[in-house]
Amino acid sequence: MTTPEAQPSSANAEAAKYRTKLREAEASLEAANARITAMQRREVAELAGKSLAVGADLFEIGGAELDSLLNDDGDVMPDAVQAAAEVLLAKRPGLANTHRPWGEVGGNAPGGASERxxxxxxxLRQR
Structure with missing residues (x-):
């Protein structure tokens, strides 16, 4: 039979074990949320990079808030990113992406058909 003194000690140990598990779960959740936020910011910067020379300028110079660029499910809204980039470019046109794609640079004729x-x-052969 257990003594009355042993039960509180056992209860305290069990409570301490659950507090430790709770802290570990909270730390894990916080780390996962930080990774998700970083991925969302990278996705926004990549989308903004189509209009801006440096996509991260949307946050750093434009002061855009990540939450305003996400839908209710936490997905990035490309239209909102594009609109925010256009607002920033209206104020600071020097931030525009001036990189133009080269287009077709291969040796083939346009349309893929190689004409000799x-x-x-x-x-000389025709003579």
Missing amino acids: KPTMADA
């Missing part, structure tokens, strides 16, 4: 151009040898 006549050479001097072709001209």
